[in-house]
Amino acid sequence: MTVVRWIARIMGLLIVGLFLLFMMGEGLNPLRLNGIELPMSGALFLALAGMLLLWWWELLGGVMAVAGMIAFYSINFVASGRLPGGPVFPLCFVPGVLGLVCWWHERPKAISQSHE
Numbered sequence: 001m002t003v004v005r006w007i008a009r010i011m012g013l014l015i016v017g018l019f020l021l022f023m024m025g026e027g028l029n030p031l032r033l034n035g036i037e038l039p040m041s042g043a044l045f046l047a048l049a050g051m052l053l054l055w056w057w058e059l060l061g062g063v064m065a066v067a068g069m070i071a072f073y074s075i076n077f078v079a080s081g082r083l084p085g086g087p088v089f090p091l092c093f094v095p096g097v098l099g100l101v102c103w104w105h106e107r108p109k110a111i112s113q114s115h116e
Contacts, residue, residue, distance in 0.1 A: 001101075005058070005102045012096075013052075046071065049068075050096055058106075
């Protein structure tokens with residue numbers, strides 16, 4: 001599970017870095033978001049924050065990352081009638097899912113250690 005944990009962490013960092021570069025390049029001003037952009041940005045921010053939290057808390061980070069992406073996809077679908085396109089957005093689910101898999105795998109060990 002160590003390899004999976006590191007894949008989740010590094011992939012999360014790469015995705016967060018990619019979005020930060022995109023936001024800086026576009027000159028994103030959160031005060032100028034309107035309409036559907038605000039909730040979509042909030043959902044995306046939740047997912048990105050979850051990817052960073054995977055370094056310390058796999059359950060919380062994984063839940064936040066996956067929930068944020070589900071919210072992002074849901075809001076986009078309600079607003080436009082279609083899911084986001086391109087290869088990047090589906091990849092955003094991977095760090096959160098891998099973090100949850102690592103947490104689930106380690107859970108029996110933590111439970112047995114707490115009863116000793």
